[in-house]
Amino acid sequence: MKETFKIKKIILRQLQMKMKAPFTTSFGTIHNKDFLLIEAVDENGLSGWGESVAMGSPWYSEETVQTSQHMLEDFLFPTLLNAPLTHPDEVSEKFSHIRRNNMAKAAVEGAVWDLYAKRTGEPLAKALGGTRDKIGVGISIGIQSSVNALLHLIDGYLTEGYQRLKLKIKPGRDVEVLREIRRVYPDVPIMADANSAYTLKDIDLLKRLDDFNLMMIEQPLEHDDIIDHAKLQKELSTPICLDESIHSVSDARKAIELGSCKIINIKIGRVGGLTESKKIHDLCAKNGIDVWCGGMLEAGVGRAHNIAITTLPQFTLPGDTAGSSRYWEEDIIVPEVTVNADGTINVPNQPGIGYEVNMKAIEKYKVSEKVFTA
Numbered sequence: 306m307k308e309t310f311k312i313k314k315i316i317l318r319q320l321q322m323k324m325k326a327p328f329t330t331s332f333g334t335i336h337n338k339d340f341l342l343i344e345a346v347d348e349n350g351l352s353g354w355g356e357s358v359a360m361g362s363p364w365y366s367e368e369t370v371q372t373s374q375h376m377l378e379d380f381l382f383p384t385l386l387n388a389p390l391t392h393p394d395e396v397s398e399k400f401s402h403i404r405r406n407n408m409a410k411a412a413v414e415g416a417v418w419d420l421y422a423k424r425t426g427e428p429l430a431k432a433l434g435g436t437r438d439k440i441g442v443g444i445s446i447g448i449q450s451s452v453n454a455l456l457h458l459i460d461g462y463l464t465e466g467y468q469r470l471k472l473k474i475k476p477g478r479d480v481e482v483l484r485e486i487r488r489v490y491p492d493v494p495i496m497a498d499a500n501s502a503y504t505l506k507d508i509d510l511l512k513r514l515d516d517f518n519l520m521m522i523e524q525p526l527e528h529d530d531i532i533d534h535a536k537l538q539k540e541l542s543t544p545i546c547l548d549e550s551i552h553s554v555s556d557a558r559k560a561i562e563l564g565s566c567k568i569i570n571i572k573i574g575r576v577g578g579l580t581e582s583k584k585i586h587d588l589c590a591k592n593g594i595d596v597w598c599g600g601m602l603e604a605g606v607g608r609a610h611n612i613a614i615t616t617l618p619q620f621t622l623p624g625d626t627a628g629s630s631r632y633w634e635e636d637i638i639v640p641e642v643t644v645n646a647d648g649t650i651n652v653p654n655q656p657g658i659g660y661e662v663n664m665k666a667i668e669k670y671k672v673s674e675k676v677f678t679a
């Protein structure tokens with residue numbers, strides 16, 4: 306019989322960390338990262354950790370730090386506290402009567418996965434069915450004030466070893482920028498992420514992107530669309546990757562059926578957790594759809610979860626999980642995440658997420674703290 310366990314206490318901390326450099330996408334600029342950290346404690350006093358990726362403002366998705374806090378405090382924690390569990394897959398089942406709010410759900414589900422793996426004494430990557438001991442990573446670079454500034458950044462990141470570049474684009478900062486970057490770097494793997502900045506009216510411009518031998522174009526059209534993306538994919542030779550449009554394995558199935566994309570970016574928070582991420586991964590593996598792990602400018606706890614999920618076999622393309630020092634003066638885990646000269650990250654083999662939380666750093670960046678008990 307499987308051992309049952311219960312979450313007896315949850316500590317919810319809000320943190321604010323200043324980014325080393327502001328990060329600009331087509332939807333806006335992020336200077337400070339506001340987020341929630343969740344510590345779920347079992348009957349033995351063992352803790353599991355999760356991180357919410359909802360931002361301060363609803364520009365990438367509808368969730369914010371405050372809406373996540375509301376969902377967690379008023380709906381998700383009460384559902385979970387004291388409920389007998391045998392496996393973390395049961396968490397998303399318990400949450401299934403609550404619509405959406407995937408980032409809030411994923412944050413606490415991630416804490417339960419970490420706790421479960423610590424209880425069984427295995428790395429989270431193994432608990433998830435991961436098979437790699439290293440993962441390949443690229444770098445996502447925000448929109449810069451000039452092409453020269455972008456070239457300077459690219460030079461540094463390629464020297465560090467990152468395996469591919471993801472360049473953020475928006476109308477007016479697309480064809481010319483990519484042409485210039487391709488001129489200097491004819492062979493570097495490059496992808497472009499539009500964060501929904503275009504519509505089908507821009508089809509002629511989007512077709513010109515086929516000239517740049519891009520690995521993919523990520524989420525060119527509306528955040529909730531899969532129909533127009535299917536029309537666009539028929540017109541482009543560059544593969545379309547969906548990010549914002551995919552919230553569940555059911556969304557993924559429909560997008561694949563329609564031909565809306567050839568690649569899916571899995572973000573644990575966007576799809577409601579690790580269990581749903583695994584389901585999307587398995588569906589993509591069956592259908593020959595390449596998968597990679599997207600990033601949400603995570604601090605160390607979220608970064609560790611991204612590393613763990615990326616060890617699954619269908620994560621065939623480099624992800625956005627860069628090293629801690631790309632974002633932070635000081636991260637909230639020990640050791641920090643570092644990237645090898647060949648653009649890989651070593652997957653930790655300690656139990657759970659495999660990194661210690663840095664309580665001193667957490668105290669330093671903490672804005673508020675609340676404790677919930679069964």
Ligand SMILES: O=C(O)CCC(=O)c1ccccc1C(=O)O
Nearest residue numbers: 365445500599600601602603625
């Ligand atoms: O964490 C990273 O480095 C990736 C950053 C990134 O591209 C991103 C950051 C915030 C919101 C959306 C996105 C995105 O992938 O679209």
Ligand SMILES: [Mg+2]
Nearest residue numbers: 498523524548
């Ligand atoms: Mg994206």
